Amino acid sequence: MASKGIDRRDEDEVCPVCKSSRYLNPNMRFLINPECYHKMCESCVDRIFSSGPSNCPVAGCRKTLRKNRFRAQTFEDIGVEREVDIRRRVMQILNRREEEFDTKRNYDDFLEQREEIIANLVSRTNEAKTNAQLAKYATENEQSIRANLALEEQEATSFQARMTLEQEEAQRRRQIARQEYENERRELQAGREDMLSRLASGTTADANAIARESSKVHLKKSSARRSEEERIRLKQAALRGSETKRGTPLSNSEIAGAADSGLIKGLKKIKTPELEKPYDPFMGLVPETRDYFTLQESYPSTFLERQRQNVQGSAGGYDLREYYSRTMLEAFAGLGVFVEEEVSKREAEKSSKPTATEGAAIAAASE
Structure with missing residues (x-):
């Protein structure tokens, strides 16, 4: 019977090299290489590829594999694993943004073209030609690719900082609300005790006046508390606005690169500023x-x-x-x-000349 933490399908996994199964070795760990996505156990990877690059030991595969490229499988289906890797690689190269295109239609055409490239690589249709086009584009537009990657990283960092700030503000609001509730409860309890003590020491005619006075004090404290809450809320909104302005992403002028390429059409033309001529x-x-x-x-x-x-x-x-x-x-x-x-x-420049120079000029003139 299978153990509680191991799936039945995992027990049936067999290494294609050493033919060992997880049923006999529950601690066996399988690795894959994105070059061919053939699964093999960790011990076979250490034994075959520790001395350097080598061919894949699976029959019929002639890919040259390296040990540092092996990693654990994320998805159960190898096809999904391969498609995710291809999509990540293509989107890191074709990472154009909407503001870089002339029209929304051109940007939509670019997205469709990118999906077609991914589909061709997944289905292995014209794979060599598509990889050559991607490599050429990456070489010609290396600067713009790096700029867009830096912009995406900056946006992710600012988004994470904004989420952290919102979580801290929510926690602070909960803490303030809890503290205000405790203060209000203590004030209400103290007011009741004070009213009861005054009623006990006073007369029957003073009961209505004492009750009205206690209600008036309670309303005044509630109004002051609401105004303080509104002030704190406005202050937090102002701080949140300043944090948003601080995380402003890079502008389009800071994204350098070719205005158009042979693979992507419809990009905006980058105008180089003309040098200012002398007047x-x-x-x-x-x-x-x-x-x-x-x-x-x-x-x-x-x-x-x-x-x-x-x-x-x-x-x-x-x-x-x-x-x-x-x-x-x-x-x-x-x-x-x-x-x-x-x-x-001009007179100031003349007066600033050394005295020895003037003396030499006078002597030369006299001679």
Whole structure:
């Protein structure tokens, strides 16, 4: 009869290498390798793979296995175990996020494509081609994959911290409620004892006044307690908001990588910021292009009006707008230039020169 802690199906497990069964050895531990998912006992793994990598001892399997890859089986069905491992590996490589795509439809197409890749690897359909595509994508987008993994880890850490904070707040609220209940019970008991003692020492006419006074004191304490609870609740909400802001995830600009790849379509184009060019006050050699004034078609002036009506000057190639442009440029050329500050700065630089240099200059001039 099987023991209480061992399943009947576990007793029937037999190592394909040494043919030992758990029925004869209840402490036998089976291990699997994700290269081929063939199950064998721990003693055979130590005996065969302790000296280095070796071929799988199961007949027909030619996979090269290593001892550090062996692990205990998580699921009872080997097919489920293999599918979970494949899904974990593919999702670590194809870990694009929704905000990296132009539209929701493109993100849905990416999810469908990822499920098709997983299905092909599980069913061993075009397995070599699919693995080659995954390896190429992982090589080309290594930086974005690492950034998304770091972002997922940051989100998981912030979620765990938020859950811990909520549990601590719930425990603190329960403790405060328990303490308030005890304080209220003690106050109520003390109020009753005080009222009974006053009724015992007083007269019958004072009974109603004593009862009303006791009820008024009780209501005042209850109102003060409720206001204190509201204040504590608002303070906790403010603290929770600050903790949420502190755990803000990385922005899209911090996720670096290729804007598009041969495997995934519909990704947003990453725009590299242009370098800031030095400011050119003359705006190059393009005439009538200034950012500090706008050139008009004409300006009210008696002299300029006569020149505009001069046909001989226009026939010779003279354009009045060139005069307008030159005049406006000269008018605005001195804005932002402070001559007094520049002169004082130049004088300060001259006075800061060493005395020996000035003496040598005077001596050279005299000679």
